[in-house]
Amino acid sequence: MLKSTLDDIVIVGGGTAGWLTAAILAKKLNAGKEGSVQITVIESPDIPIIGVGEGTWPTMRTTLQSVGVDEGEFMRECDATFKQGAEFVNWQHTPAAGEKHSYFHPLSAVFHSSYDFNLAPYWLQGASELPYDLAVASQSRICQLGLAPKKITTPAYAALQNYAYHFNAVKFAAFMKKHCTEKLSVGFISANVQQVRMHTCGAIASVLTDSMGEIKGDFFVDCTGSKALLLGEALGVGWHGINDIIFNDTALAMQVPYPAADWPIATHTIATAHEAGWTWDIGLHNRRGVGYVYSSAHSTDERAEQILRQHVGEQAEGLEARKIKLNLGYRQQFWRKNCVAIGMSAAFIEPLEASAIFLIEAAANMLADQFPRSSAALGYVEKKFNDTFKLRWDKSIDFIKLHYCISQRRDTAYWVDNCADSSIPQSLQQRLAHWRLHPPGKYDFDYAFEPFVLDSYLFVLYGMKFNTDISHNLSSYPDKHSAQQLFAEIDRTTAVLRQQLPTHRELIDKVYQYGMPKL
Structure with missing residues (x-):
C-alpha cells in the first residue's frame, strides 16, 4: 500500500x-x-x-538558468552553439537540377501576431515585397548572414535575438x-x-x-x-x-568534422527535403551533426545512406552512418x-x-x-x-504534419502519400480549410499550453506559399499604414543588428575562451 x-x-x-x-x-x-x-x-x-546532436527551444535557457547552470561552462562542456531557428530547404516544391529554395522558421518575430499586431493579412495584400519570413523577422535575415544572437558583452542568458x-x-x-x-x-x-x-x-x-x-x-x-x-x-x-500520419521511422546519423578550425557555424538547423524524408544539419563547435530521417516504407536503407552521403559530399568519405529506429x-x-x-x-x-x-x-x-x-x-x-x-502531443503531430501536407512536391510516392487526405488528421484538415479564406489568428490558438504558437504556423504556411484568399473581407484589415510602418521598423532593426552582431563563429570562439558576463 x-x-x-x-x-x-x-x-x-x-x-x-x-x-x-x-x-x-x-x-x-x-x-x-x-x-x-x-x-x-x-x-x-x-x-x-541515443545522442546525435540535439536542438532545443528557448525554454532551455530558462531551465538551465533556473537550476543554476553557468551558461559559458555548459557551452564549453557540451560543444554547444547558439540556435536561432530552422531553415527548410526544398520543401515547397520539387527542386529543378541545381536549384535551392528555402524559408526560415526563426525563434521569434519582431511583432508577435497573437498579442502585438498580426502582419500576415497585410503581407498577403503586398504591404511588403519580401518573403514572409524575411518581412516579419529580423532573425531570419540574421541567420542568412551567419550572425550571432548576441554580443560578447551581452550577459549570460540575455539576448539581442531570441535563441536556444x-x-x-x-x-x-x-x-x-x-x-x-x-x-x-x-x-x-x-x-x-x-x-x-x-x-x-x-x-x-x-x-x-x-x-x-x-x-x-x-x-x-x-x-x-x-x-x-x-x-x-x-x-x-x-x-x-x-505511422499512418508521420512516416519517418528511421534515421541515419553522421558526425562530420569541419574542414578548418575557423569554419563558419550555421546559427540554425538546416532541414533539407529529399525523396523519402529530410536531412538535418546541426553545427556544433567542433563538428556538424548530419543525419537523414526517412520512411522505411518509401526507401531502402541502402538508398537512404546513398542520399545522406551525397548530401554531405566528399567529407562523408570514411565516416560511419549510424542507424537509429524511431518508435x-x-x-x-x-x-x-x-x-x-x-x-x-x-x-x-x-x-x-x-x-x-x-x-x-x-x-x-x-x-x-x-x-x-x-x-x-x-x-x-x-x-x-x-x-x-x-x-500537447496531438497538437505537435498536427504541426509536424503541416510541413509535409501543404507541400507541392509530388516527385515520389512519399510526397504523394504525405499530401493524401487519408494521412492528414481531421483537426489539421479543418484548420487548413479555414485558413484558405482567413489567415490564422489568435482565435485559432486558445489553449494556454499550445506547443507551437500562431507565429510558428504563419512562418510554415507562408514559407510554403500556402494560398489564403482574403478578398472577401479586406475591410477587416484597415490598418495598412500601421502595417507599413511596422515593416519599415523591422527593416531598421535588422540594419542596426547587422552592424552590432558578430558572426556566430566569432562569438562561439570567444565564449569558449572567456565565458560570458554575468547578469
Whole structure:
C-alpha cells in the first residue's frame, strides 16, 4: 500500500530525459533539505545514450538558468552553439537540377501576431515585397548572414535575438549528471533494473537491480526510452502509433568534422527535403551533426545512406552512418498510479522542429509544479497531466504534419502519400480549410499550453506559399499604414543588428575562451 506522503522519487533511466527531469524536480522541490523529497536516479551502465546532436527551444535557457547552470561552462562542456531557428530547404516544391529554395522558421518575430499586431493579412495584400519570413523577422535575415544572437558583452542568458542551443546530447547528459549530483542533492545509482515490484493496489513499490538490490520509492519517473520498463511493461500502458500520419521511422546519423578550425557555424538547423524524408544539419563547435530521417516504407536503407552521403559530399568519405529506429507515437496514458513517463518512454514524433527536449522540460515542470506530496491527490494530478499531454502531443503531430501536407512536391510516392487526405488528421484538415479564406489568428490558438504558437504556423504556411484568399473581407484589415510602418521598423532593426552582431563563429570562439558576463 502507498504511503500517505510521497517523499522518495526514483527516476529510472538517465540520459537527457532523466537528468533534466532530476534537475528540475530537485530545484523546485528543495531536494535534500529537511522535510522535502529525496530524488534518486538509477542509470544503467550498459545502455548507451541515443545522442546525435540535439536542438532545443528557448525554454532551455530558462531551465538551465533556473537550476543554476553557468551558461559559458555548459557551452564549453557540451560543444554547444547558439540556435536561432530552422531553415527548410526544398520543401515547397520539387527542386529543378541545381536549384535551392528555402524559408526560415526563426525563434521569434519582431511583432508577435497573437498579442502585438498580426502582419500576415497585410503581407498577403503586398504591404511588403519580401518573403514572409524575411518581412516579419529580423532573425531570419540574421541567420542568412551567419550572425550571432548576441554580443560578447551581452550577459549570460540575455539576448539581442531570441535563441536556444545546439549541443552534444551525450556530453549534455554527463554534464547534467555532474550538476545534479554535486549541486542539487540528487542521488545516483549505477545499476540495471531487472524487475519491478508492485503494491497490491497496482502502484509500483520498488525496482530490483542487478548490483544494488531493491530500490524502494514512493513515486517513479520512467525515463527508460522506448522500452518504457515501468509505465509500459510493468503497468501495461499501451502505445498509440502514428505511422499512418508521420512516416519517418528511421534515421541515419553522421558526425562530420569541419574542414578548418575557423569554419563558419550555421546559427540554425538546416532541414533539407529529399525523396523519402529530410536531412538535418546541426553545427556544433567542433563538428556538424548530419543525419537523414526517412520512411522505411518509401526507401531502402541502402538508398537512404546513398542520399545522406551525397548530401554531405566528399567529407562523408570514411565516416560511419549510424542507424537509429524511431518508435513513432505516444502512450495511451503518460501517468498511471505513482508513475509518469518522460522522454521517449512517453512519446516520440520525429526530430523535425526539435520538440522532444521541450516536451521533456514541459513534463518535468508540470510534474514539479503539481507534484502530489499526498498519495490521496494522485488521481487528480494524474488526470490533469494526462489530459494536458494528450493535447500537447496531438497538437505537435498536427504541426509536424503541416510541413509535409501543404507541400507541392509530388516527385515520389512519399510526397504523394504525405499530401493524401487519408494521412492528414481531421483537426489539421479543418484548420487548413479555414485558413484558405482567413489567415490564422489568435482565435485559432486558445489553449494556454499550445506547443507551437500562431507565429510558428504563419512562418510554415507562408514559407510554403500556402494560398489564403482574403478578398472577401479586406475591410477587416484597415490598418495598412500601421502595417507599413511596422515593416519599415523591422527593416531598421535588422540594419542596426547587422552592424552590432558578430558572426556566430566569432562569438562561439570567444565564449569558449572567456565565458560570458554575468547578469
